[in-house]
Amino acid sequence: MKQFTNIKGIIFDYGGTIDTNGKHWAEVLWSRYKELNIPVSKEDFKKAYVHGERTLALNPMIKPSHDFYDVLLIKAKIQIEYLIEQGLLPISVLTNSYPEEIAKGCYDFAKEVVNNSLFVVKRLAITYKLVLVSNFYGNINKVLENFGLLCSFKSVIESAVVGVRKPDPAIFTLGVHELGIEAHETVVIGDSFSKDIIPAKTAGCHTIWLKGEGWGESTDDSVPDAIITDLTQLIDLL
Incomplete structure (x- = not known):
């Protein structure tokens, strides 16, 4: 499994990543x-x-x-x-x-998965700056607060608030800006090949694809820098 070096910040997707561990x-x-x-x-x-x-x-x-x-x-x-x-x-x-x-x-189901994800997020927050980038409905902060996740993220970029939606790479550029680092020092973690991996790569970030039970989109395993099948694998990878 690829080892990442010189990474200073992590951008997490939320839906399908933190709350379902890769299941659409x-x-x-x-x-x-x-x-x-x-x-x-x-x-x-x-x-x-x-x-x-x-x-x-x-x-x-x-x-x-x-x-x-x-x-x-x-x-x-x-x-x-x-x-x-x-x-x-x-x-x-x-x-x-x-x-x-x-x-x-x-x-x-989501609450049980998030409880497991919370351990991973908090562990990574010790070493890295974390930002969350999500296509959501204007209430992601409430959701994160409800699940005990909000305090782990330096900033939250939500499509309904910033007016940019995945798969527009600009939303990941906003995430990098919030981290205060360069794109090549950033790794993006998400479950969607088309909405997370492709635009994050276009924005100049490294990518880790949480490959789970998708919903029929075309994919290419050679595009992401690494592929995981469980969020806990991030701890060894990063």
Whole structure:
């Protein structure tokens, strides 16, 4: 495994990295759908998921005061409403309970993963400056605070706040600026090949790809400087 030298700062992605250890959030949600035996196909679920993400991108439904459970509940409600409206989910005595059950299960999963990630983040914060760069809804500070992560980061760059979204490399350049170092002294850690690894490389940073259960994007293992399959591997790598 590659060893990194002359690194002074680390940029972390949040969603899919710190909170799921490389598992795409669509897959986390779909796993919960299956646990609850919600009678929809994966293809129909994908339609609902995409619809939900587009809806949240266009409408400021998530407020700065919302924690991560609130985010998941809003997402689940949008998805279930879409599936019903499209005739893809039959209404039953259980239908009204689905959003809360989805949100609860996914929140518990994320909380358990974050507890493990917290050890890694705090360990690295002893040696390196840390910045978080995330495509999020304007409430990432509340989410980080809720999970005990906020104090570990020198700064947080959130797309809804700065007006730049991944995969624009400029958002990583903002992260490097907040670290107060050069891009070649920075390593970016993220789960998305297209939204983290490619733009971070374009910005001049080193990259570590947390390669997990993705969602069908085209990838190339030769692009990142290193590949890990578990966030804890960062401790030996860095």
